[in-house]
Amino acid sequence: MESICILGSINMDLVLRVNRMVQPGETILSKDYKKIFGGKGANQAVAARRLGANVNFIGQVGRDENGYEILEALKKDNIDVNYIRHSDNSPTGMAIITVDDEGRNSIVVVPGANMDISKQWIREREDIISESRMLISQFETPLEATIEAFRVAKEKGVITVLNPAPAKEIPDGLLKLTDIIIPNETEAFELTNTKVDDEKSIKEAASKFMEKGVKFVIITLGERGAALVSKDKFNIIPAYKVKAIDTTAAGDSFIGALASKLQNEENIDFEQIEKAIKFANKVSSIVVQRQGAQPSLPYLEEVEAIYGEE
Template identity: 45%
Template sequence: MVNHVVVLGSINVDTTYHVNRFPQPGETIAAQSKSSAPGGKGANQAVAAARSGAQTVFVGAVGSDNEGQYMLEALKENDIDTSHINIDKYHGTGSAAITLDANGQNDIMVYGGANQAMQPGEFGDLSELLAHTDFLIAQFETPQAVALDLFKQAKEQGVTTVLNPAPAHEIMPELLQYTDVIAPNETECALLTGIELTDEASMLKSADYFRERGVKHLLITLGDRGVFYATPNGHGLVPAFKVKAVDTTAAGDTFIGALCSQLEKDLANVEDSLRYAQRASSLTVQRMGAMPSIPTGEDVKAALKQE
């Protein structure tokens, strides 16, 4: 069975500066090298889903600039349907400046551009598209009001909605009411709930927090400790794969996209899907760049067989 995934999200051109260490405030340091690659949380998640076999459609916006054309081509090369990507004549294509240190850690500055200029209703009635969709994914590099508009349409068509609240900031209460699955990392989860994650009890308390606000399923990525899941049918921790990271950019995005390529709409196979998604993410961090580092389904399955 092939999952049909729609991603509402950001499209950025990433410029990465490779340094030995991060600069101190006010300090100027030399970068060893500089590279550019297609990225953006939404685009990365769509590519991860498509490379793992999902039929993938992107909903978003780029500027009427060279970077926008570059990103449209990059998505098309990954067999992603770009017919619902609008061209914004007034705002540039989103971009990100990434500083990557010798340990594979990064910090990122994002210019939203066309991503943040999107307005509710600008994509019109997507009911025909959503009628054939299994999962709709959104993040927070695009306006929450746009996500709410599409999530409402998705629920009318029986689509499972997935919210990746990154970067974390206060969530519109109504958006949570239309969210089936929320997937923060541990830092984002603590910021959103005010609950410090110290043990299983605190993670279950976080699940209760979201469930009281309408979200049935919680997935918390815990870095090298794995992923905690809590659904109406149970909870548990799926351990991470131990690898040496060279670049953590797009690791979380790979996880989300790969997960939705494998997951059943009712999350009945959540543990197997989480294991697959974590294996995909573990391959991403062993490669440089955002989109270029995302593995194919064949890569992931081969790696799982080696376990």
């Protein structure tokens, strides 16, 4: 089986349940508090692995209780952690997540050890990138490390997937190395200054990425589904209608599910990505009906039990 390599963040999530979001200068009481394994990179890795993908992970944690706990959890999910190291300088990353009664969330991330990943560390891991079918990264680790990893990947013919979250200015050099970019509608607006609310605006936003060298643009649209755009094709794949109670990790589960469907495809084209998005929409519809990041991520058997085998 081909493998997926994920360069990304590893966090301990502190999840607070509230009736409504707090306003500036206001104090409210939380209804519940939990410590849950998270981080965009780790979430995407666990999502892909539970859906049948073979996953290797490049990342960093601190030499603290949170870091050791998370590594043990990743091992239990059968994710290769041999390329995760312990930082001597920073604690394990952390995210403070507030979830209200409508299932909406707000997230503040403390990067910690995630930001200690260096270009040199990537160079020492070139073998695992080169042997992979696909490389996925986000923006919760240093930008220079992602650029270096994508450079190695393109030299070896590895498919590159960029999840530009949290949104920040993307160097043209990184977009040139990116095969598939997957922002949500908010990130697409921040990165292109185009509000994606109809076919015309979605195509306009996507064209700004493709002009820089990206081959496929997937913009996730929440309850509307996901838009897929290439140079000459466009489609919106609708979401499954469910009652959301917590949207944490919905986007990460989508990316992990997409990758799990594409990892063994010889030549990835528009139709194959379209099919993978349909599956990813199924997975994210399950995730938003559950609480927490990694605890909400389903196994392939659960997806098939709910939606049937494809």
